[in-house]
Amino acid sequence: MPFDTIEYRVDGHTATITLNRPDALNALSPFMITELRAAYDESERDERVWTIVITGNGRAFCTGADVKAIPGDGKVINERPYLSTYEQWEAPQEGTPPFRTMTKPVLAAINGLCCGAGLDWVTTGDIVIASERAQFFDPHVSIGLVAGREMVRLARVLPRTVALRVALTGKHERMSAQRAYELGMITEIVAHDRLLERAHEIADIVNSNAPLAVRGTRLAILKGLDVPLHEAEMLAESFRERVTRTEDALEGPKAFVEKRLPKWQCR
Incomplete structure (x- = not known):
């Protein structure tokens, strides 16, 4: 463009x-x-x-x-x-x-x-x-x-x-x-x-980090700044739960056990 x-x-x-x-x-x-x-x-x-x-x-x-x-x-x-x-x-x-x-x-x-x-x-x-x-x-x-x-x-x-x-x-x-x-x-x-x-x-x-985990972490921190601490904790947990359902969330631990670099797919 x-x-x-x-x-x-x-x-x-x-x-x-x-x-x-x-x-x-x-x-x-x-x-x-x-x-x-x-x-x-x-x-x-x-x-x-x-x-x-x-x-x-x-x-x-x-x-x-x-x-x-x-x-x-x-x-x-x-x-x-x-x-x-x-x-x-x-x-x-x-x-x-x-x-x-x-x-x-x-x-x-x-x-x-x-x-x-x-x-x-x-x-x-x-x-x-x-x-x-x-x-x-x-x-x-x-x-x-x-x-x-x-x-x-x-x-x-x-x-x-x-x-x-x-x-x-x-x-x-x-x-x-x-x-x-x-x-x-x-x-x-x-x-x-x-x-x-x-x-x-x-x-x-x-x-080099899991892109969806990076985005969820960013959103959790930024949106959490505008609410009380306990609500911020719950909001962050909701983002964490969403990311655990992704393929990258499975790839990370697998790569760690196999002692290799993870192959992130952003999904």
Whole structure:
């Protein structure tokens, strides 16, 4: 599938989505958002794909919404009549992967500047690594806008006072990759030139595991965060029970006993 503002490729069991508007610091235009949604849908439907890697070209990962595409009334350009769809009544997702409904894990590889809506990949990604050149901030209040969805999500990832500092200092303070690592916002700092290589190494590790078990585990953890502990435990058990009925659940123990690598069939 050809794209203009992103790159999409599948290698083995890994799909790589690369934001590709480097001259605009990978700012999200309406057309780019449409292409991202198409890529997410393609990777979720493609049986070859078990893990999704997202990164950016150029010196920025993503600098948020393209302000040139926001009219004077502040309404995001949409090809459909204003408030005519359910999606428009929801919190705007912009480039966010549909993490609540998709099953496959997302690994975000932050290659540079990451701010505004770019932070959504950090807060909703399943595994997040970053180049040593990465920097994080939120400019909303500096351009007269409320720091909304992005900061609400960040406040679930960072200590409250740290998230508030990011939100209220706006464009005037930037968080380094090292500080983000110390705070648990990212899981690894990588030499810049090795970022994508390392992302694929991690994806290969994930893909060496049973794909349905990976998806069930991911869903159990994410959905369990929104409910009390006991309900989360019961929900996780329901996912575990479903996976025990798959062929891969039989293959894993069999391969262990026979001292060989399992042959996962994703069924």
